[in-house]
Amino acid sequence: MPSISKEKYNELETRIKRIFTTEMEITDFTGDTVPSTQELPDKNRGLIITNCTILFVDIRSSTKLSDKSQAKNMAKIYRAFARSMSMCVYESGGRVRQIAGDRVMGVFVDDAEENSVHKAMVAAQAILTVVEYLFNPLCRKNVSNKEIECGIGLDTGRVLTTSIGMKHQGEDSRDLVWAGKTANVASKHTDLAEAKEIFVTKRFYDKLTQPFKTDSEGNSIWKKGYRVKGDSIFEGYGAHAFYLNELVEEMGGEPEEKRATASSDVSIESEGIDTSQIVTNIVHGVESKVDGLLSNFEQVVLREVSVTAKENQAEQKQQELHRREQVVKKKEDDLKKKEQDIEKVLAYKKKELIYDVRMTSLRDRTNNMKLQDFLIELKEVQNLGAEIGKKPGTVHNDLYVWQIVTYLHRNNESELAFRILVEQLLEDLPYASIPLESNSVTIIKKVGREKEYLQAVLHHIQHHNPSVQDVLRLRNVLKELGMEKEIVHYPGLFIE
Known part of the structure; x- marks a missing residue:
């Protein structure tokens, strides 16, 4: 084939x-x-x-x-x-x-x-x-x-x-x-x-x-x-x-x-028939019928004009009523939308106020709270923050991230404290190089996650353009973690 x-x-x-x-x-x-x-x-x-x-x-x-x-x-x-x-x-x-x-x-x-x-x-x-x-x-x-x-x-x-x-094998x-x-x-x-x-x-x-x-x-x-x-x-x-x-x-x-029209014309010229009289009779008959019709035609026309005028007026009123209904409906829709927008703003402001109150209260009481109570309230505040568009890292910043990390480390929650440190670096949040370097080093060593921390630092430098001062702080943390050899391989950390 x-x-x-x-x-x-x-x-x-x-x-x-x-x-x-x-x-x-x-x-x-x-x-x-x-x-x-x-x-x-x-x-x-x-x-x-x-x-x-x-x-x-x-x-x-x-x-x-x-x-x-x-x-x-x-x-x-x-x-x-x-x-x-x-x-x-x-x-x-x-x-x-x-x-x-x-x-x-x-x-x-x-x-x-x-x-x-x-x-x-x-x-x-x-x-x-x-x-x-x-x-x-x-x-x-x-x-x-x-x-x-x-x-x-x-x-x-x-x-x-x-x-x-195209031309192909002799075919064009x-x-x-x-x-x-x-x-x-x-x-x-x-x-x-x-x-x-x-x-x-x-x-x-x-x-x-x-x-x-x-x-x-x-x-x-x-x-x-x-x-x-x-x-x-x-x-x-x-x-x-x-x-x-x-x-x-x-x-x-x-x-x-x-040709068909011409051939269909009927001829009335026949032997023995008075064609002129036939035509006259036809004309008179038509005239009498026309006179009878014309006698009432004027009144019919006048009535038709009157009815048409009334119909036009009714149609115009109907159109005007419809237009007004559309205007009223648009105003109602606009008012409804404004009410909905106001309700959304008020609901947001209410959630924002609740968040601010709960966040400030937790921040002021953190150092004096039991760990279990702190973790429960921290989760609640994070949920409240999520309802107004705040990421967990932003909530931690509002609660003073250095205070949270120090508190968790002091209460033997170094794993959670480490995750918060890494979160600050990956999400480009303020105070990414804080809390104090000494606390960072202690927490990272305790959980044994030095390489993971190094990757978070590199991500922060490559994607979030930190200041020279912040880079130096992060580099000091890595030095104290004993990762000086790894630093020389990464130009972003090599600052004299």
Whole structure:
């Protein structure tokens, strides 16, 4: 089974890295024909086209193109459709740059004689005309009486194009990609276009000249509207059945729907019938009914106006009431939040006061307390401190850490005294080098934790930037612990 080899995998990795890490060369497009892959080799190079118009056209869903259609027939329809659309694009001065099943993309650029917007507009009209007068009649006749409807989307603007794909073993899969908002929006407008409709963006419509905007009687051809696709709203202008008149005449007739309307007109010119009297009777009958309706119409209109005015007043009052309710609710929410904030501050101040009272009391009585009572109250004060955001080391500082350590050592709680000494160093608390060095040395030696103390000292120096005086104090403690050899290996402690 064919598979990608390790060698090819490495080659692919190299090429991908080259694409991602090589600066892309961007130049302005100066030609008057749509660029092709021959003008953009397989490298990080792109062309900026300032005035570029993109056209998409695809087949709309139709009950006449059902699931019962044979694959052969559908293939014929797709081939004929792509050929027809491509011809319309090319003959209007554009280039086909993508065909995907029932979807064709045309690209147009300005040249010395015509701008891209007008070229694309002519192509769109030609597409609708060819589908209506040439494609569908032939399709109905030759492919099981089937026909198609299509929608067209257009946008114009600035586009970046670059070459993608590769040549491989004689195969050439290269194509151009059209990056930027213009191509994407044109595609979205195609999806939103109705059958037999050209749906264009506002910027495209604004660039059209008057002959493309109104008919021979001066009526607007286009209808402005907003359409939704997914989470996005698209503004645009739509024109239905906007055909090329000269092409229609050459193909011999009017649009099919117009022919249907004309053929459905009933002729009343028949033998033995007084047509003028029939028309007169119809007119008189209509007039009598209209007079009867008009007699009450004015009163109905006045009542409708009155009701509408009252409804508007009620709606305005309702909106004003709703607005006031929202203002009151906001004020209530603000007051509630302020009350909650005040309660939090008061609760914190209360806890802070309780802590200060209990801490001061314990600090004043420490030296005269029994060890068991001291440890119980110390734990309680630490818990009170935690409720107001104080770490145990900060609580020890408030209680005078040198007093606590001396007291614990005196009452044979050297292990706890040692932990407090290390805690001061690790948390960068005040008086980290205090209590007195003599007490520190005695406590550390008693618990036999000289190396652990050394690590705490090194952490303090590396992370908390102590003063030179504090470093000297800590160094003296280490000397008295007999750790002078270890000191020389640590530059932070080596101070002469």
